[in-house]
Amino acid sequence: VTDSTVSRRRGDDLERAIFEAALEELAEVGYANLRMEAVAARAKAGKASLYKRWPDRAHLIRAAARHKATAVDTTFEPSGDVRADMAHVMRRITENQGGPGGEAMRGWVGELRAPAGEEDGEVEEIREAIEQPRIRVFAKILEAGIANGTVRPEALHPRIVNLAPSLLTQHFLMKGRPATEAVIGEILDEIVMPLITAHR
Amino acid sequence: VTDSTVSRRRGDDLERAIFEAALEELAEVGYANLRMEAVAARAKAGKASLYKRWPDRAHLIRAAARHKATAVDTTFEPSGDVRADMAHVMRRITENQGGPGGEAMRGWVGELRAPAGEEDGEVEEIREAIEQPRIRVFAKILEAGIANGTVRPEALHPRIVNLAPSLLTQHFLMKGRPATEAVIGEILDEIVMPLITAHR
Amino acid sequence: VTDSTVSRRRGDDLERAIFEAALEELAEVGYANLRMEAVAARAKAGKASLYKRWPDRAHLIRAAARHKATAVDTTFEPSGDVRADMAHVMRRITENQGGPGGEAMRGWVGELRAPAGEEDGEVEEIREAIEQPRIRVFAKILEAGIANGTVRPEALHPRIVNLAPSLLTQHFLMKGRPATEAVIGEILDEIVMPLITAHR
Amino acid sequence: VTDSTVSRRRGDDLERAIFEAALEELAEVGYANLRMEAVAARAKAGKASLYKRWPDRAHLIRAAARHKATAVDTTFEPSGDVRADMAHVMRRITENQGGPGGEAMRGWVGELRAPAGEEDGEVEEIREAIEQPRIRVFAKILEAGIANGTVRPEALHPRIVNLAPSLLTQHFLMKGRPATEAVIGEILDEIVMPLITAHR
DNA sequence: ACTTAATCGAGACGGTACGTCACGTCTTTGC
DNA sequence: GCAAAGACGTGACGTACCGTCTCGATTAAGT
Numbered sequence: 001v002t003d004s005t006v007s008r009r010r011g012d013d014l015e016r017a018i019f020e021a022a023l024e025e026l027a028e029v030g031y032a033n034l035r036m037e038a039v040a041a042r043a044k045a046g047k048a049s050l051y052k053r054w055p056d057r058a059h060l061i062r063a064a065a066r067h068k069a070t071a072v073d074t075t076f077e078p079s080g081d082v083r084a085d086m087a088h089v090m091r092r093i094t095e096n097q098g099g100p101g102g103e104a105m106r107g108w109v110g111e112l113r114a115p116a117g118e119e120d121g122e123v124e125e126i127r128e129a130i131e132q133p134r135i136r137v138f139a140k141i142l143e144a145g146i147a148n149g150t151v152r153p154e155a156l157h158p159r160i161v162n163l164a165p166s167l168l169t170q171h172f173l174m175k176g177r178p179a180t181e182a183v184i185g186e187i188l189d190e191i192v193m194p195l196i197t198a199h200r
Numbered sequence: 201v202t203d204s205t206v207s208r209r210r211g212d213d214l215e216r217a218i219f220e221a222a223l224e225e226l227a228e229v230g231y232a233n234l235r236m237e238a239v240a241a242r243a244k245a246g247k248a249s250l251y252k253r254w255p256d257r258a259h260l261i262r263a264a265a266r267h268k269a270t271a272v273d274t275t276f277e278p279s280g281d282v283r284a285d286m287a288h289v290m291r292r293i294t295e296n297q298g299g300p301g302g303e304a305m306r307g308w309v310g311e312l313r314a315p316a317g318e319e320d321g322e323v324e325e326i327r328e329a330i331e332q333p334r335i336r337v338f339a340k341i342l343e344a345g346i347a348n349g350t351v352r353p354e355a356l357h358p359r360i361v362n363l364a365p366s367l368l369t370q371h372f373l374m375k376g377r378p379a380t381e382a383v384i385g386e387i388l389d390e391i392v393m394p395l396i397t398a399h400r
Numbered sequence: 401v402t403d404s405t406v407s408r409r410r411g412d413d414l415e416r417a418i419f420e421a422a423l424e425e426l427a428e429v430g431y432a433n434l435r436m437e438a439v440a441a442r443a444k445a446g447k448a449s450l451y452k453r454w455p456d457r458a459h460l461i462r463a464a465a466r467h468k469a470t471a472v473d474t475t476f477e478p479s480g481d482v483r484a485d486m487a488h489v490m491r492r493i494t495e496n497q498g499g500p501g502g503e504a505m506r507g508w509v510g511e512l513r514a515p516a517g518e519e520d521g522e523v524e525e526i527r528e529a530i531e532q533p534r535i536r537v538f539a540k541i542l543e544a545g546i547a548n549g550t551v552r553p554e555a556l557h558p559r560i561v562n563l564a565p566s567l568l569t570q571h572f573l574m575k576g577r578p579a580t581e582a583v584i585g586e587i588l589d590e591i592v593m594p595l596i597t598a599h600r
Numbered sequence: 601v602t603d604s605t606v607s608r609r610r611g612d613d614l615e616r617a618i619f620e621a622a623l624e625e626l627a628e629v630g631y632a633n634l635r636m637e638a639v640a641a642r643a644k645a646g647k648a649s650l651y652k653r654w655p656d657r658a659h660l661i662r663a664a665a666r667h668k669a670t671a672v673d674t675t676f677e678p679s680g681d682v683r684a685d686m687a688h689v690m691r692r693i694t695e696n697q698g699g700p701g702g703e704a705m706r707g708w709v710g711e712l713r714a715p716a717g718e719e720d721g722e723v724e725e726i727r728e729a730i731e732q733p734r735i736r737v738f739a740k741i742l743e744a745g746i747a748n749g750t751v752r753p754e755a756l757h758p759r760i761v762n763l764a765p766s767l768l769t770q771h772f773l774m775k776g777r778p779a780t781e782a783v784i785g786e787i788l789d790e791i792v793m794p795l796i797t798a799h800r
Numbered sequence: 801a802c803t804t805a806a807t808c809g810a811g812a813c814g815g816t817a818c819g820t821c822a823c824g825t826c827t828t829t830g831c
Numbered sequence: 832g833c834a835a836a837g838a839c840g841t842g843a844c845g846t847a848c849c850g851t852c853t854c855g856a857t858t859a860a861g862t
Contacts, residue, residue: 007857007858008807008808008809008856008857008858009808010806010807010808010857010858010859011807014807014808030313031310032310032311032313035847035848035849036848036849036850037847037848037849040809040810044809045808045809045810046808046809046810046811047809047810047811047849047850047851048807048808048809048810048850048851048852049807049808049809051850051851052807055850056849056850057849103313106309106310106312106313107310109306109309109310109373109374110231110232110306110307110309110310110311111232111310112306112373112374112375112376113230113232113303113306113376114375114376114377120376123375123376127374127375130374131374157390159386159387159390159391160390160391163391166367166370167366167367167370169370169373169374170366170367170369170370170373173309173312173369173370173373174309174327174330174331174369175314175323175327176312176313176314176320176323177314186359187359190357190359190360191359191360191363191395194395195391195394195395210826210827210828210838210839211838214838214839235816235817235818236817236818236819237816237817237818240840244840245839245840246839246840246841246842247818247819247820247840247841247842248819248820248821248838248839248840248841249838249839249840251819251820252838252839255819256819410812410813410852410853410854411812414812414813430713431710432710432711432713435842435843435844436843436844436845437842437843437844440814444814445813445814446813446814446815446816447814447815447844447845447846448812448813448814448815448845448846448847449812449813449814451845451846452812452813455845456845503713506709506710506712506713507710509706509709509710509773509774510631510632510706510707510709510710510711511632511710512706512773512776513630513632513703513706513776514775514776514777520776523775523776527774527775530774531774557790559786559787559790559791560790560791563791566767566770567766567767567770569770569773569774570766570767570769570770570773573709573712573769573770573773574709574712574727574730574769575712575714575723575727576712576713576714576720576723577714577715586759587759590757590759590760591759591760591763591795594795595791595794595795609834610833610834614834635821635822635823636822636823636824637821637822637823640835640836644835645834645835646834646835646836646837647823647824647825647835647836647837648824648825648826648834648835648836649833649834649835650824651824651825655824656823656824657823801862802861802862803860803861803862804859804860804861804862805858805859805860805861806857806858806859806860807856807857807858807859808855808856808857808858809854809855809856809857810853810854810855810856811852811853811854812851812852812853812854813850813851813852813853814849814850814851814852815848815849815850815851816847816848816849817846817847817848817849818845818846818847818848819844819845819846820843820844820845821842821843821844822841822842822843822844823840823841823842823843824839824840824841825838825839825840825841826837826838826839826840827836827837827838827839828835828836828837828838829834829835829836830833830834830835830836831832831833831834831835
């Protein structure tokens with residue numbers, strides 16, 4: 001089984017290597033300064049191997065971000081302490097924003113451009129992929145709160161469920177860096193908790 | 201006898217023409233596809249005249265956006281009907297996002313990249329320039345509401361004052377187009393109004 | 401079985417095309433008005449393909465001239481009639497000066513600038529490449545003349561061998577066009593022939 | 601009539617200053633690297649003052665060269681020793697070639713481009729301005745030689761009179777630097793003297 | 801086991817836009 | 832009323848990447 005040479009990668013192996021290279025570049029230089037040639041070089045791949053799989057930088061980065069996101073967000077089991085659970089998940093979101101995932105999102109946002117009237121399936125799909133997992137987790141947390149009477153039932157409205165992540169996103173995009181712990185606290189105490197708390 | 205012949209320098213005239221060209225390009229092709237050469241050509245200016253004033257595309261667009269924003273945001277006099285006043289201002293914001301100003305912001309966000317620890321004065325300055333006018337207007341609206349008893353005094357917390365604009369921004373950036381009237385209504389009815397309304 | 405499929409690299413084909421484009425431009429607009437972009441466009445090549453091979457206009461033109469000169473100067477077999485042989489070769493030189501080769505030399509001369517003390521290998525090399533073939537041919541002619549007694553042996557001094565070409569060069573450079581037949585005749589009858597003829 | 605300050609130069613004063621600046625630039629960087637802006641800056645003049653007088657670099661340099669040449673070449677009284685006289689004048693020519701005058705000529709040659717058929721008055725005029733003074737001096741020398749019997753009368757043919765300067769020019773242009781003393785000696789001993797010497 | 805076809809790394813290529821430089825014109829300002 | 836200063840439109844410069852293509856070398860699959 002002694003593999004002699006540094007054999008040439010193909011298929012999924014290669015794809016993984018490219019993703020990793022892309023994410024590293026993303027973390028180092030940011031989306032705006034990311035060069036396809038740099039990704040190819042870092043992955044020790046030919047440029048053609050990149051363009052064979054994705055038509056442009058945007059698609060590559062989207063795929064790379066999806067690749068990383070998969071199997072990470074996943075599960076979270078609410079404790080019943082709504083504020084603590086939310087804070088915990090929000091912290092995880094900000095951590096992600098600090099890495100290549102955040103940089104990927106920034107790039108995606110920068111190139112976004114939805115024509116006024118039409119629908120753009122791709123944009124919707126990606127936004128859903130970003131938001132849905134968060135919504136699911138926050139909905140679970142809120143349901144637990146409703147179950148133990150600390151959260152009013154109307155709080156399950158989608159816009160409220162998505163409120164905390166939305167504010168984190170807005171903060172990250174406008175400030176260029178993820179929200180700090182203090183900001184998370186303020187968002188929860190001034191906005192989210194007052195809005196969802198059940199008043200006896 | 202105040203002579204009005206302030207005799208504008210050639211420079212200012214030219215600058216204005218470049219700004220207009222830049223904003224038109226921005227509206228037509230978006231920040232990601234904006235070319236300095238296209239701006240120069242549309243303004244019937246040489247590229248050197250652009251680079252003499254701004255070191256790169258980002259600075260040019262920022263200056264152009266500032267140029268337009270000046271003297272536009274202007275004033276707004278609250279009527280006392282908090283929800284209606286807010287809806288009115290929010291509509292104005294979305295209208296602005298639909299034009300070159302929105303495109304300029306998208307581009308700014310896309311290239312934003314704040315190093316973890318340090319402070320970036322420029323970023324802060326621009327963000328303030330965007331947020332401050334909105335905050336002032338919303339604060340005025342809320343104060344009017346507090347005055348007539350429809351808004352609870354704690355709503356003057358900055359994060360709450362800035363809440364509606366933040367959600368509009370987040371919507372615009374993530375969806376690629378400004379919020380619709382329906383979205384404005386939902387934001388107000390599900391989130392902002394419940395949070396600020398004074399409970400007798 | 402000598403396989404002729406030497407499988408020319410893409411590079412050489414391209415290089416040839418660039419040389420031809422350069423020489424055509426040279427003939428049409430002259431060295432002083434030659435633009436790298438025009439050469440690239442005429443050769444249907446990218447500018448980078450030019451700059452990858454030659455650092456500047458001067459090097460490109462030198463290479464193009466060398467390329468053309470190769471395998472052209474060729475051979476000349478003296479007839480023994482010294483004056484007729486010289487006139488023939490001089491005519492060939494003026495014909496060459498009328499084409500891109502002459503224009504290349506004019507450009508080379510125009511940019512030439514040898515520092516007082518130092519030696520400039522490149523300059524020497526090119527000058528030798530221009531002069532040596534001519535010297536060889538004229539030496540051959542003179543030797544034939546010496547052999548049949550019409551030329552005095554001392555005429556083989558390098559400065560005399562190179563005299564006719566030198567005067568053609570001087571004429572071409574100072575007048576901007578090659579010497580005419582009449583000028584060739586005068587040079588031979590008034591200067592060269594009197595100088596080399598053997599006096600019995 | 602006491603002119604007070606270092607008043608602004610005009611007319612001839614200014615022209616002289618520009619010429620001097622041009623010649624200095626010429627000597628320092630050579631014709632190919634001479635910039636109008638540099639000449640203007642060195643002369644502490646506006647570019648408009650240059651372009652008002654000469655339509656382009658070529659004309660400016662030609663005028664500057666003429667300016668310097670005037671009142672310099674002038675007179676030379678032959679001693680009767682033909683070889684010595686010629687060597688003396690040739691030395692003066694090479695000295696001139698080593699300065700800005702030579703650089704001006706190099707530039708002129710480099711931009712020269714006479715269309716095949718037509719006549720170009722300007723080119724002829726300048727060439728004459730360069731050659732005529734030399735021809736006059738050499739003719740004077742030869743006449744003195746003819747008078748004392750050391751030179752054969754046929755040597756007064758224009759092409760022979762102009763032979764030595766032509767060879768100096770050719771040397772200068774092709775080598776990039778003026779002929780040395782040794783070269784002058786060779787030209788005289790191998791070519792010019794044998795050709796003009798009267799054989800008893 | 802031995803072709804055979806696909807896939808890879810490397811990087812040359814035709815392009816486009818970059819940001820710079822000098823041109824020759826034109827306007828402003830000061831003497 | 833002309834000269835200096837220098838801003839301006841223009842266009843070529845030489846560079847950096849783009850996305851496509853070609854070239855052998857490598858490797859997995861089919862015989």
